[in-house]
Amino acid sequence: xxxxxxxxxxIAWQDMTTGCEIYEPGTSRLTKTGxxxxxxxxxxxxxxxxxxLCAPFCPDASIPVKDGKREDxxxxxxxxxxxxxxxxxxxxxxxxxxx
Amino acid sequence: MSIRERLSGNExxxxxxxxxxxxxxxxxxxxxxxxxxxxxxxxxxxxxxxxEFITVESEHSSxxxxxxxxxxxxxxVTATSxxxxxxxxxxxxxxxxxxxxxxxxxxxxALTGPININHDYSDSMAERDSGFIQIYGENNQExxxxxxxxxxxxxHPDVRLPLMICEDGFITSHAIENIELEDDEAVKKFxxxxxxxxxxxxxxxxxxxxxxxxxNYYMEARVAQAQAMKNAKKVILDVAADFEKTFGRKxxxxxxxxxxxxxxxxxxxxxxxxTAKAAVDKLRAEGVKAGLIKIRVFRPFPGEELAKxxxxxxxxxxxxxxxxxxxxxxxxxxxxxxxxxxxxxxxLMVDIVFGLGGxxxxxxxxxxxxxxxxNIAATGEAGELYTHMGQRER
Numbered sequence: 001x002x003x004x005x006x007x008x009x010x011i012a013w014q015d016m017t018t019g020c021e022i023y024e025p026g027t028s029r030l031t032k033t034g035x036x037x038x039x040x041x042x043x044x045x046x047x048x049x050x051x052x053l054c055a056p057f058c059p060d061a062s063i064p065v066k067d068g069k070r071e072d073x074x075x076x077x078x079x080x081x082x083x084x085x086x087x088x089x090x091x092x093x094x095x096x097x098x099x
Numbered sequence: 100m101s102i103r104e105r106l107s108g109n110e111x112x113x114x115x116x117x118x119x120x121x122x123x124x125x126x127x128x129x130x131x132x133x134x135x136x137x138x139x140x141x142x143x144x145x146x147x148x149x150x151e152f153i154t155v156e157s158e159h160s161s162x163x164x165x166x167x168x169x170x171x172x173x174x175x176v177t178a179t180s181x182x183x184x185x186x187x188x189x190x191x192x193x194x195x196x197x198x199x200x201x202x203x204x205x206x207x208x209a210l211t212g213p214i215n216i217n218h219d220y221s222d223s224m225a226e227r228d229s230g231f232i233q234i235y236g237e238n239n240q241e242x243x244x245x246x247x248x249x250x251x252x253x254x255h256p257d258v259r260l261p262l263m264i265c266e267d268g269f270i271t272s273h274a275i276e277n278i279e280l281e282d283d284e285a286v287k288k289f290x291x292x293x294x295x296x297x298x299x300x301x302x303x304x305x306x307x308x309x310x311x312x313x314x315n316y317y318m319e320a321r322v323a324q325a326q327a328m329k330n331a332k333k334v335i336l337d338v339a340a341d342f343e344k345t346f347g348r349k350x351x352x353x354x355x356x357x358x359x360x361x362x363x364x365x366x367x368x369x370x371x372x373x374t375a376k377a378a379v380d381k382l383r384a385e386g387v388k389a390g391l392i393k394i395r396v397f398r399p400f401p402g403e404e405l406a407k408x409x410x411x412x413x414x415x416x417x418x419x420x421x422x423x424x425x426x427x428x429x430x431x432x433x434x435x436x437x438x439x440x441x442x443x444x445x446x447l448m449v450d451i452v453f454g455l456g457g458x459x460x461x462x463x464x465x466x467x468x469x470x471x472x473x474n475i476a477a478t479g480e481a482g483e484l485y486t487h488m489g490q491r492e493r
Contacts, residue, residue, distance in 0.1 A: 001304070013319035013326075018259055019198030020320050022307035023297060 004030055028077070033060075037080035040096040043072055047092035057087040101279040101346070108271035111239045111278055112178070112204045112264065113138035115246035117148055118286040121202075122173035122293075125153040125164035129183035130216050131268040132206035136178060158183040162190040162201070169199035170308045172298025174250065176201065180268055181208035184222040188229070194261045195230025196324060197309050200253035201261040203231070204246070207369075208268035209456040217457020218268040220368070220421040223397075224430045230324060232262040232331055233398040237354075237372050239276045241395075242266040244348055247281070248338045250290050255338075257330040267370040269457070281346055289345050328399045335396055352401035354393040355408055357383055361390030363472040364409065364446070366435050367418040368394045371453075371460045375418075378465035389469050394431070402438035409439060414475040415446040416468050420454045428485045447481040453488040464489060 004027035055063040062078035064071045085093045113135050126136035143152045155161045158179050165175035210221035236242035246264050253262040299306050312320050339350040372393035382389040419429025432450035439445040454460045
């Protein structure tokens with residue numbers, strides 16, 4: 001049985017799964033959808049009070065939380081919606097200046 | 100042992116469904132298919148089946164419910180007609196591309212407009228590219244027999260495609276005819292159980308169905324789906340062969356009626372073929388080499404086999420019971436002409452659109468078609484290619 005990691009842009013049509021079925025859960029981790037992002041949020045660690053209000057607001061689970069503390073963004077999946085910027089009470093998340 | 104009965108086409112389909120006892124029937128009524136869920140509701144109420152009978156709010160929903168049920172790993176069926184089938188359009192494509200073998204009974208009826216409840220193939224022909232297998236019956240017996248073969252074709256691992264069992268609205272769906280039914284146990288044994296390899300509720304490997312397919316995957320997915328439709332040809336013949344061995348009635352992609360030495364022929368579908376056969380009999384008695392081919396399987400279209408069967412025919416009328424508005428012929432004509440394109444001595448062909456919205460088709464009308472073919476064969480001139488028959492004219 002083909003695993004999701006084995007489905008890639010090199011496989012022939014004969015090797016595709018029937019109806020494009022995927023036979024395992026949690027496969028979104030394999031797909032880097034962060035490239036859809038046009039603007040990028042930046043975490044200002046020195047301003048952050050670790051209230052962790054941003055994490056549940058993130059629609060794409062792109063703010064990893066470990067031992068009750070947030071870590072840096074998962075930019076492989078962050079779409080740059082900016083909801084976290086609005087949610088943060090301490091201005092600890094800002095738009096990254098684009099070059 | 101077969102059981103002699105007399106049933107309408109709708110009751111014959113409902114009977115076949117009862118014998119198969121599918122896990123889910125999601126229903127929404129529309130004329131002339133309404134009797135199918137109506138009969139089935141009675142079987143549910145009487146405890147003769149243990150099907151989950153879901154009454155939903157539209158045809159889009161009934162097919163969506165079937166799609167969900169099939170993805171979850173069970174057999175799901177429904178029935179519809181006309182605008183109901185059109186309303187399913189979006190979901191038909193999802194079901195076919197997700198390779199979910201739903202069996203859909205269609206009592207074929209005209210599409211609006213003008214609004215009309217009678218028979219033609221406007222509805223099913225509009226869905227010919229949806230990816231559903233389509234099998235048509237001439238009468239109640241064929242519709243019942245086709246239904247008994249449907250699940251095995253659709254669910255075969257080399258196929259895994261949804262399938263439409265098409266009957267002619269009112270003409271077949273409501274007319275009561277003699278029929279040979281098969282014993283409940285024999286049907287259950289023939290059809291067998293449904294054991295998909297993977298399904299949503301399989302705890303060992305939870306399944307994702309219907310993922311997004313970007314340009315890098317879409318083409319491959321469509322080629323694989325096209326291959327499944329090609330594979331269906333062998334499976335349809337295999338199941339028909341087992342059906343003949345089990346119940347004694349023979350089926351193929353199409354029926355060849357007096358075609359051995361035929362020079363004048365029709366390609367036709369459904370109940371109209373019965374009328375045209377009477378015309379062929381009359382002409383044969385007069386020594387005219389007339390014959391007809393009745394298409395049973397429209398998807399997959401048996402192009403190669405049809406071209407072979409038409410060898411030796413001098414003039415051919417393709418009888419389209421739906422209007423494609425292509426300005427150059429109906430859908431059956433397009434398929435037939437395409438099938439014959441590389442034949443060395445292909446027949447001269449004309450398309451005749453007839454019987455729309457329940458307009459009567461008579462033996463006399465069929466005879467007039469063969470008269471036209473006689474003239475084409477004699478002169479070697481096909482004349483006007485795309486024509487209509489049976490309308491009032493000034």
